[in-house]
Amino acid sequence: MLTIDQLTKTYTAGDTALREVTFRVPRGQVVGLIGPSGAGKSTLIRCINRLVEPSSGTIRLGETDLVNLGTRELRQARRRIGMIFQEYALVERLTVMENVLSGRLGYVPFWRSFTRRFPGRDIENAYRLLDRVGLLEHADKRADALSGGQRQRVGIARALAQEPELLLVDEPTASLDPKTSRLIMRLITEICAERQLPAIVNIHDVPLAQQFVDRLVGLRAGRVVFDNAPGRLDEAMLTEIYGAEDWTATDQDDDDPDPDDKAQGRLRLVGTAT
Amino acid sequence: MTASASYPRRWRRPPQLVTTRRWRLMLPVLVLAYLILAVGSLEIDVGRVVEGLSRGARFVQGFLQPDFVSRWQDIRQGLIESLTMTLTATVVGVLVSVPIGIGAARNLSPRPVYLVCRSIVAVSRSLQEIIIAIFLVAMFGFGPFAGFLTLAFATIGFVAKLLADDIEEASASQIEAIRATGAGWSQLVHYAVQPQVMPRLIGLSLYRLDINFRESAVIGIVGAGGIGATLNTAIDRYEYDSAGAILLLVIAIVMLSEYASSHLRKTLQ
Numbered sequence: 001m002l003t004i005d006q007l008t009k010t011y012t013a014g015d016t017a018l019r020e021v022t023f024r025v026p027r028g029q030v031v032g033l034i035g036p037s038g039a040g041k042s043t044l045i046r047c048i049n050r051l052v053e054p055s056s057g058t059i060r061l062g063e064t065d066l067v068n069l070g071t072r073e074l075r076q077a078r079r080r081i082g083m084i085f086q087e088y089a090l091v092e093r094l095t096v097m098e099n100v101l102s103g104r105l106g107y108v109p110f111w112r113s114f115t116r117r118f119p120g121r122d123i124e125n126a127y128r129l130l131d132r133v134g135l136l137e138h139a140d141k142r143a144d145a146l147s148g149g150q151r152q153r154v155g156i157a158r159a160l161a162q163e164p165e166l167l168l169v170d171e172p173t174a175s176l177d178p179k180t181s182r183l184i185m186r187l188i189t190e191i192c193a194e195r196q197l198p199a200i201v202n203i204h205d206v207p208l209a210q211q212f213v214d215r216l217v218g219l220r221a222g223r224v225v226f227d228n229a230p231g232r233l234d235e236a237m238l239t240e241i242y243g244a245e246d247w248t249a250t251d252q253d254d255d256d257p258d259p260d261d262k263a264q265g266r267l268r269l270v271g272t273a274t
Numbered sequence: 275m276t277a278s279a280s281y282p283r284r285w286r287r288p289p290q291l292v293t294t295r296r297w298r299l300m301l302p303v304l305v306l307a308y309l310i311l312a313v314g315s316l317e318i319d320v321g322r323v324v325e326g327l328s329r330g331a332r333f334v335q336g337f338l339q340p341d342f343v344s345r346w347q348d349i350r351q352g353l354i355e356s357l358t359m360t361l362t363a364t365v366v367g368v369l370v371s372v373p374i375g376i377g378a379a380r381n382l383s384p385r386p387v388y389l390v391c392r393s394i395v396a397v398s399r400s401l402q403e404i405i406i407a408i409f410l411v412a413m414f415g416f417g418p419f420a421g422f423l424t425l426a427f428a429t430i431g432f433v434a435k436l437l438a439d440d441i442e443e444a445s446a447s448q449i450e451a452i453r454a455t456g457a458g459w460s461q462l463v464h465y466a467v468q469p470q471v472m473p474r475l476i477g478l479s480l481y482r483l484d485i486n487f488r489e490s491a492v493i494g495i496v497g498a499g500g501i502g503a504t505l506n507t508a509i510d511r512y513e514y515d516s517a518g519a520i521l522l523l524v525i526a527i528v529m530l531s532e533y534a535s536s537h538l539r540k541t542l543q
Contacts, residue, residue, distance in 0.1 A: 049454055079456030089451035093469035102465050106456025113461050155451075162455055 001026050002048070002166055002198055007057035009043050009222075017043040019222040020057070025166075028196040030189050032209035032230070035219035036242050041202040044219065045168040048200070049081045050074055061166055079106030082159030084188070086171035088151040090158070092144035096135060099143050099154050100126040103161030122161070129157040133187065149180035156187060167192065167199035173208065181205065185212040206238070336514025337521070345508065345516040352504030353523065356490040359421045359500050364483045366422075367429025372475075374430060375437030376463060381449065382441060395438070398431025407493035418499030425486045425493070432485070433478050437471065444470040473542050480535035487531060491524050 002025040009018040017040040025031050033041045046052035048059055050066065059066040066077055082103070090099045104122045105113055112118060118126075130136045133153035138146065143154060152172060159167060169188060173181035185201075189212045192199045203209045209216060210230040218226030218233075218241040226237050235247050292298045342349070377383050377391035406427055410420040444467055452466035494502015501520060508517040 051450055051454060075456045075458060077456075078454060081454070083451065083454040085447060085451055087447060089445075089447040091448050091452065091466055091469050093472070094465070098465075102452055102457070103455050105452065105458075105461045105465060110458065110460050110464075113457075114464055158451075158455070168454075 001062065002200075003058075003060040004048070005058045005060075007044070007047060007059060008055050009040070009047055009052065010055045017222050018047070018054075021219075021222070021224055023217060023224060023227055025198040025200060027198055028192065029215060030192050030199045030201060030213045032213035032216045033200055033202045033219060034204075034206055034209055034216060034226075034241065037204075039219040039241075040222040041219055042170060043222075045083075045170055045200055045202060048166075048168055049078050049083060075106055079162050080165045082162045082164030082167045084152070084155050084159050084167065084169040084172050086174045088148070088155045090143040090151055090154055092142070094143060095139070096130070096141055096143055096146070096154050097126060097139045100129060100157045100161050103158040106162065125163075126157070126161055129160050130154075132160075132191075133157050148176050149183065152176065152180075152184050153187065156184075156191070160191065164197065167197055169199055169201040171202050171204065173203070173205065181208060182211075189213070206233070333514055333518075337518035339515055340519035340522055341513070341515035342519045345504075345513065345519075348504050348507070349501075349516070349520055349523070352494070352501040352520070353527075355418045355421075356487065356494070356500035356502070357527075359418045359425060360483065360486045360490050363422045363425030364429055364479065364486050367426040367482070367486075368433055368475075368479045370426070371430050371433035371437060375434040376441065376467075378434060378438035379441035381444070381446070382459075382463065382467065391434070391438070395431050395435045398427055399435060403428050403489050403493055404496055407496050407498045411497040416497045416499065416503075421490060421493050421498035421500050424498055425489060428489065429482050429486065432482055433475075436478050437475055440471045440474050441467055473539075476542055477535075477539040480538055484528060484531050484535060488524070488528055 004024070005022050007018055007021040008016070010016045021040075021044060023031075033044065035041050043052055047054040048061075048066065050069070054067055057067070061077065061080065064073075064077055064080075066074075069077055091102065094102070098116070101116075101118050101122060102113075104118055104126075108118060108122070127136065127139070130139055133156055135146075135150060135153055135157070138150065143151060146154065155172075167188070172184055172188065176184060185208060188199065188201065191197065201209070201213060203213075210233065213230060216226065216228065216230045216233055217224055218237065220241050225240050226233065238247050239245070289298060292301060374391050374394055377387045378395055380388055383391070403424055407420060407424040410423050414420045414423070448470065449462065449466045452462050457465060490498075490500045491502040491505060494500040494504070495506045497503070501524060505517060505520045505524075508514075508520060
């Protein structure tokens with residue numbers, strides 16, 4: 001269980017990225033985090049594993065207060081939090097296997113990682129994960145030899161190799177085609193269900209989010225303005241989060257749709273959530 | 275769009291560097307005036323040029339009849355000394371450069387370490403090899419040891435700076451991803467940074483090997499041993515044919531090593 005309470009982040013330049021963000025994520029729940037660019041989605045998930053230092057507020061993972069950890073405890077806390085990145089963030093010149101095993105770096109001493117002598121259990125688990133994401137035969141390829149969707153699956157395997165208690169997912173589908181995006185979202189939600197793993201997924205694509213996540217949190221200018229089931233996200237809420245725009249016109253170039261079209265568009269938007 | 279609106283048919287790129295019109299006209303005039311005055315102060319003496327050309331002709335004649343034989347013992351010893359100096363200095367220099375380069379990368383090192391390492395790099399780069407060689411020869415006496423130290427020192431400035439710049443340009447997202455796994459600092463360097471900069475580090479080291487060989491011929495002239503010392507002696511004795519032979523050998527070795535290192539770098543990418 002992740003509990004975020006009154007989290008505020010002000011960058012040194014004076015921009016406030018997050019204002020008193022408060023919510024909790026129970027076991028096994030996949031939360032989609034939506035909001036316009038610059039709303040603080042990235043900052044929020046990076047505050048949780050302290051890639052960005054929060055200014056005030058508390059973040060608790062289980063019993064651990066993540067905000068007040070020393071360097072050593074922070075490393076130990078980070079290995080409990082798996083992260084999946086936009087553009088995959090694999091180390092491209094390393095093999096797929098090395099990328100997956102790098103999820104174990106927080107658990108093994110330097111000499112083991114330096115000589116690539118990871119414990120047998122870690123290696124076995126890495127193979128199991130590669131099999132789970134369907135890349136078993138690619139284990140010895142270099143990461144830059146894979147396609148985008150395959151790379152993101154390696155990213156997922158790396159995060160899971162940490163045996164995390166929480167998944168942070170930053171725009172997992174930003175550079176993938178629509179079909180691969182769905183496959184990746186499905187894989188992430190399936191894995192979270194299998195392992196009862198809570199997850200926070202930053203995502204731009206609202207219909208895709210509605211299709212896959214259990215709950216949506218909407219951020220606008222660093223504030224939570226929506227926190228509910230995906231089916232409850234209506235046009236008024238979208239306007240609240242993203243600002244005024246004709247939300248039904250996504251599939252049409254028509255400048256001035258008549259009211260019938262509008263009603264249909266809303267149906268389609270909400271319909272994807274079921 | 276209204277029918278009455280008319281748009282210009284001409285477009286010129288607005289001036290980018292000097293925006294005021296007056297300065298745009300003045301600057302070329304000022305530069306030209308300075309150039310004329312500067313050339314005037316050079317004291318170009320046609321007589322000396324002619325004299326120099328005839329001396330140059332004797333050099334060229336020496337080159338055309340290079341004499342590898344009569345001073346072969348000296349040349350051989352000079353070459354071996356130079357090659358030894360080059361290789362040892364490059365290896366030691368690169369080994370020392372790696373920690374300094376990591377320390378001089380802003381994205382990996384705390385501010386005090388960064389400043390210290392950048393200062394070491396700055397000192398090493400600001401002193402030309404010949405100046406360092408003169409100091410070190412004065413300190414440790416004539417011979418290849420001073421040359422070895424000179425080249426190693428110069429290598430540190432070169433490799434550490436370029437390595438540090440390369441580390442700073444390494445993909446931040448890959449570093450962030452490894453950091454997010456709970457990896458320690460040394461694991462971060464080894465897993466996220468090293469794979470990204472290794473090909474370039476190898477390329478730089480091979481390139482520096484080339485440079486060091488060339489420099490070893492130069493610093494020999496101020497007493498730091500190697501083929502440069504042999505070359506200097508040959509010129510002092512007016513043995514332009516032996517000097518020609520030495521220069522041809524240096525050129526051949528530089529070309530060979532350049533070809534070999536560029537070939538190696540290509541296969542490493």
